[in-house]
Amino acid sequence: MALTLMKGSEAIAEAAIRAGARFFFGYPITPQTEIPEYMSARMPEIGGCFLQAESEVAAINMVYGAAGTGMRVITSSSSPGVSLKQEGISYIAGAQLPCVILNVMRGGPGLGNIQASQGDYFQATKGGGNGDYHLLTYAPSSIQEVVDTMMFAYEKAEKYRIPVLFLLDGIIAQMMEPVEMPEMVEYKPTKEAKPWAAMGWKPGDDPAKRAVINSMYISTEELTDHTNVLQACYREIEKNEVMFENYRTEDAEIVLTAFGTVSRVARSAVDELREEGYKVGLFRPITVWPFPYDELKKAVNQPQVKAVLDIEVNEGQMLEDVNLAVSGARPVEFLGHCGSLFPTTEEVKARILAMLKEGK
Amino acid sequence: MKKVYVLIGNYGSGKTELALNFAFKAAERGDRTELLDLDMVNTYFRLTERGRMTQMKEIRLVSPNFACAGIETLSVPAEVASAFAMDWDTVVFDVGGDAVGATAVARYYQDFMELEPGALEVLNVVNIRRPLAGTVERIIKLQEEMQIHSRLQITGMINNTNLAIATTDAELRDGYEMIREVSERTGVPVLYTSGKKQFLDRFLAEGHDPKYIGTPLAIDTYMQRDWDSWIHSLDQNPSNPRPGNFYRTNMD
Numbered sequence: 001m002a003l004t005l006m007k008g009s010e011a012i013a014e015a016a017i018r019a020g021a022r023f024f025f026g027y028p029i030t031p032q033t034e035i036p037e038y039m040s041a042r043m044p045e046i047g048g049c050f051l052q053a054e055s056e057v058a059a060i061n062m063v064y065g066a067a068g069t070g071m072r073v074i075t076s077s078s079s080p081g082v083s084l085k086q087e088g089i090s091y092i093a094g095a096q097l098p099c100v101i102l103n104v105m106r107g108g109p110g111l112g113n114i115q116a117s118q119g120d121y122f123q124a125t126k127g128g129g130n131g132d133y134h135l136l137t138y139a140p141s142s143i144q145e146v147v148d149t150m151m152f153a154y155e156k157a158e159k160y161r162i163p164v165l166f167l168l169d170g171i172i173a174q175m176m177e178p179v180e181m182p183e184m185v186e187y188k189p190t191k192e193a194k195p196w197a198a199m200g201w202k203p204g205d206d207p208a209k210r211a212v213i214n215s216m217y218i219s220t221e222e223l224t225d226h227t228n229v230l231q232a233c234y235r236e237i238e239k240n241e242v243m244f245e246n247y248r249t250e251d252a253e254i255v256l257t258a259f260g261t262v263s264r265v266a267r268s269a270v271d272e273l274r275e276e277g278y279k280v281g282l283f284r285p286i287t288v289w290p291f292p293y294d295e296l297k298k299a300v301n302q303p304q305v306k307a308v309l310d311i312e313v314n315e316g317q318m319l320e321d322v323n324l325a326v327s328g329a330r331p332v333e334f335l336g337h338c339g340s341l342f343p344t345t346e347e348v349k350a351r352i353l354a355m356l357k358e359g360k
Numbered sequence: 361m362k363k364v365y366v367l368i369g370n371y372g373s374g375k376t377e378l379a380l381n382f383a384f385k386a387a388e389r390g391d392r393t394e395l396l397d398l399d400m401v402n403t404y405f406r407l408t409e410r411g412r413m414t415q416m417k418e419i420r421l422v423s424p425n426f427a428c429a430g431i432e433t434l435s436v437p438a439e440v441a442s443a444f445a446m447d448w449d450t451v452v453f454d455v456g457g458d459a460v461g462a463t464a465v466a467r468y469y470q471d472f473m474e475l476e477p478g479a480l481e482v483l484n485v486v487n488i489r490r491p492l493a494g495t496v497e498r499i500i501k502l503q504e505e506m507q508i509h510s511r512l513q514i515t516g517m518i519n520n521t522n523l524a525i526a527t528t529d530a531e532l533r534d535g536y537e538m539i540r541e542v543s544e545r546t547g548v549p550v551l552y553t554s555g556k557k558q559f560l561d562r563f564l565a566e567g568h569d570p571k572y573i574g575t576p577l578a579i580d581t582y583m584q585r586d587w588d589s590w591i592h593s594l595d596q597n598p599s600n601p602r603p604g605n606f607y608r609t610n611m612d
Binding site for chain 2: 003005006007010014038041176178
């Protein structure tokens with residue numbers, strides 16, 4: 001299969017199309033505007049729909065409507081735009097609609113800046129919109145990994161009837177890497193596969209079989225039953241869908257934790273220090289909800305592990321989950337920046353060496 | 361005679377890298393050189409970031425006006441007029457990608473038309489490994505759109521086919537085949553074939569028709585970013601059938 005030189009945004013958009021997405025609704029915002037730009041060129045070629053909405057709020061509600069018909073739908077935005085979408089995302093989660101949402105994170109809070117950041121981890125994993133809901137959230141670290149993950153994202157979304165969120169950052173959208181593209185999936189929803197979908201109803205049809213897309217359950221009992229269904233689904237996802245990578249942690253004395261593109265800086269530091277004889281490893285969550293608590297605990301509870309160093313481009317958000325997993329068994333340190341400043345390999349190495357020197 | 365090179369082309373085809381190479385080569389042979397950053401489209405990957413490098417090479421750099429660093433509101437500076445008014449040997453315009461980017465030069469239509477005959481080269485930089493320039497039809501369509509938007513006639517193509525750090529000998533060869541067909545169908549000549557020296561040398565040794573190679577241009581890469589030095593995350597996972605090893609073996 002031929003490699004193509006693709007910008008992250010283009011590869012992500014093409015992968016969604018190849019995974020069967022035929023509806024894109026969005027609104028431009030740096031650093032992900034190339035996603036709608038690419039979609040606007042490609043969707044008409046394959047009989048899909050590209051629609052630039054009047055706002056993020058409109059776009060996410062179009063996703064709600066289109067996903068309700070059972071079609072494969074996608075929207076993308078960046079941090080402030082994703083904040084605007086939160087109401088709609090909560091409605092979609094409540095109505096149990098499968099779809100894919102991309103957040104190409106930039107600096108925050110507020111308008112922040114347009115450089116890459118990881119400041120929306122809390123928003124992605126701990127809520128965002130109102131109510132008791134979760135999004136199956138992937139945080140891939142390379143363009144190829146986004147592409148590969150996209151190819152099963154809709155299947156997961158449809159299996160659990162849950163929105164899937166890709167927690168990306170400005171670097172992954174803007175960088176160019178050679179990519180191997182998978183074959184196109186031609187997707188057509190059927191009433192059998194998606195009995196919940198609103199695919200049309202005419203007078204004379206059985207009213208009991210009418211599909212209603214809804215997140216409102218006025219009676220206490222009904223809402224309790226509904227949230228119980230959602231929670232049971234989340235427990236299933238926690239059981240089945242956790243993804244992570246253990247990189248050279250088997251004999252590591254210092255275990256790094258990092259997600260997304262920052263994990264590649266961490267990984268470079270691991271490799272360079274390994275060459276110098278230091279035993280360092282990296283634990284990388286690929287799903288950040290569900291978070292791989294048990295797997296991280298296992299990696300950290302090995303007898304030779306002295307300490308954990310969490311690295312993020314924020315002020316310590318995943319750090320809370322890392323602390324939950326480690327549960328005080330080892331000291332956890334944090335190396336982070338806000339303001340979109342990325343840590344360098346040298347900086348990470350220096351910090352690890354300092355930790356080793358202190359005997360941690 | 362003043363030579364003015366306008367580099368347009370598909371988004372991400374390598375215009376900025378080539379613009380720097382054109383300007384540096386000109387400066388090295390002692391030309392009075394001006395380099396203009398007219399990319400109004402991509403604020404993440406731009407020539408102006410290499411401003412200090414161009415100063416070291418004694419090239420005059422004209423950059424867009426920034427409202428503020430990191431904010432994408434750009435405007436074209438009045439200083440662009442110096443490209444036409446002043447006495448340069450070589451002027452290089454680095455223009456934004458696709459027809460959208462090419463629009464920025466249309467404003468200088470009168471100035472371009474007043475140049476001496478033969479002074480202007482409008483070069484379409486082609487990398488067929490880019491997704492929206494991967495077929496003959498797409499390249500021709502893009503070429504027509506860019507001509508309309510820029511109000512300039514493309515005088516030649518540059519075969520700059522590459523896969524960044526994963527480039528192999530196949531890239532220039534495949535680019536040559538496709539761009540030859542574009543040239544035959546549109547009448548636009550291939551004026552340059554560019555690439556890193558080792559790939560270019562091996563491509564030239566294959567004995568293709570010089571008519572569709574043009575002048576070989578061995579280039580250096582200046583626009584590397586932090587992420588180019590990062591390990592590819594799928595690199596060392598032996599259970600993953602991805603072309604991971606590619607990233608290691610082809611780094612040079």
